[in-house]
Amino acid sequence: MATEESASVMDDYETLISTTDVELLKRAWRNEKAAPEILQFESSLVQRIKEQIELAEQNVEISEANNIDPLTVSLYQMDLDRTQFLLRSYLRVRLQKIEKYLFYVLKTDEYLNRLSKQEQMFARRCTDDLGSHLDETVLAKLPDNYQSILKQSITSEEDDMVPVPRLDTFVICKAKQYLSGLDFEPEYSMEITEMERDLLTFVCYKFIKKPLENGKIDLV
Amino acid sequence: MYARKGYELVKDLANGEKGQLQPFNEDLFNQVVDQCTQHYLELQALIRKMHEESVDVRETRNADHYGALIHHLSLIRNKRCLMAYVHNRAEIIQSFAWKVGLELLELPEEVQEKLSPSEKNYFGKHSAALQSYMAEVGIDLNVDMVPPKDPYIKVRVLDDMGEGILLSDKTANLARHSMHFLKRTDAEQYIARGLMEELTG
Structure with a gap:
């Protein structure tokens, strides 16, 4: 009986911990790091975290000024540093993805809409810069019909010079709840039918794209 | 052999250590560009010949058509090699902004020497874009590159x-x-x- 009770207390504790903003950010960061494409920007979460960081900074300053035990202060500082690292790393991973798939992100509305306003500005600027660098170094020296940055030549019907994120890479993931066939894209119903809760699964990214976007799966 | 030079150019890139920059291979690069021009001239010559013989350029499948096609494909392949060369170098240059610093002068001299003028220019502009993003968000992203263990x-x-x-x-x-x-x-x-x-x- 007692062990059962303590188990349920632990469960409560874990759900509480797993819904703090820091934990949510950690999840967003992990997903972003593991996914081959850029995911939706967590704007309200980032906003909240920024405010919390500011608050924590003030707290540390006040504690320092009030001569509170330096060990306690340094623990607060450490906690703060970790949160800051998470936030920075999250933003950084996203920028690096934007850098990598610049042209594709910019010409695909679906991706462009996932970026924050600042990221969009960054992406536009980068595209201009990289575009003019490529123009100057390569394209301007090629014959007229071959000068497009997006197409191999004017005879190409599609943009076939643009690096595209590879959605068929494999990722490791864990479902947060039991997933039935309805949670997956119908077109992959042959490949994937269900997924147990909390079971580590090694799977092709595009199969689990939908439940990931719906927050039912975490990447590891 | 057609497009061999382009292959050498990409090989040059692949042989370098990952994340490290080789000097910009101006010489080979220009040879590949020249080849492109050459292919284009021959391509045009073949098409003109087909016009003069008044055969339908779109429909006819004679030796000249395939000749022209080979030149076209070689040209495209060369273009892809050239672009891959410059683009991959640009990616390494982007990574400098994260790993080393945002100012050109912060890069070690031996790295600066390996950049072409356009690449130097690009590095500056790219860093500026990064800096304005950081200013916009109000967070310095260039510190804290590894998870902190101890403050x-x-x-x-x-x-x-x-x-x-x-x-x-x-x-x-x-x-x-x-x-x-x-x-x-x-x-x-x-x-x-x-x-x-x-x-x-």
């Missing part, structure tokens, strides 16, 4: 850095070979530039 780390100064460098909580006299106990966020930028090393253990 303070022990470092040794490797180069003369001059006196009175302002750190966030104190000024320190960072003389060469002296050892300090600094905030990680303060020290990281100097470690990245090779002015300090972290002492572990």
Whole structure:
């Protein structure tokens, strides 16, 4: 009986911990790091975290000024540093993805809409810069019909010079709840039918794209 | 053989150590560009010949058509090689902004020498874009590159850095070979530039 009770207390504790903003950010960061494409920007979460960081900074300053035990202060500082690292790393991973798939992100509305306003500005600027660098170094020296940055030549019907994120890479993931066939894209119903809760699964990214976007799966 | 030079150019890139830059291979690069022009001239010559023989350029499948096709494909392949060369180098250059620093002058001289003028220009512009993003968001993204274990780390100064460098909580006299106990966020930028090393253990 007692062990059962303590188990349920632990469960409560874990759900509480797993819904703090820091934990949510950690999840967003992990997903972003593991996914081959850029995911939706967590704007309200980032906003909240920024405010919390500011608050924590003030707290540390006040504690320092009030001569509170330096060990306690340094623990607060450490906690703060970790949160800051998470936030920075999250933003950084996203920028690096934007850098990598610049042209594709910019010409695909679906991706462009996932970026924050600042990221969009960054992406536009980068595209201009990289575009003019490529123009100057390569394209301007090629014959007229071959000068497009997006197409191999004017005879190409599609943009076939643009690096595209590879959605068929494999990722490791864990479902947060039991997933039935309805949670997956119908077109992959042959490949994937269900997924147990909390079971580590090694799977092709595009199969689990939908439940990931719906927050039912975490990447590891 | 057609498009061999382009292959060599990409090979040149692939042979380099990952994340390290080789000098811009101007010579080979220009040879590939010249080849492109050459292919185009021959392509046009073949098409003109087909016009003169008044055969339908779109429909006819004769030797000239396939000749032209080969030139077209070789040209495209060369273009892809050229673009891959420049684009991959640009990716390495982007990574410098993260790993080394945002100013061209912060890059070690031997790296600067390997960049073409256009690449130098690109590095500057790209850094500026990054900087304006950071200013816009209000967060400095260039520190904290590894997860922090301890807010303070022990470092040794490797180069003369001059006196009175302002750190966030104190000024320190960072003389060469002296050892300090600094905030990680303060020290990281100097470690990245090779002015300090972290002492572990």
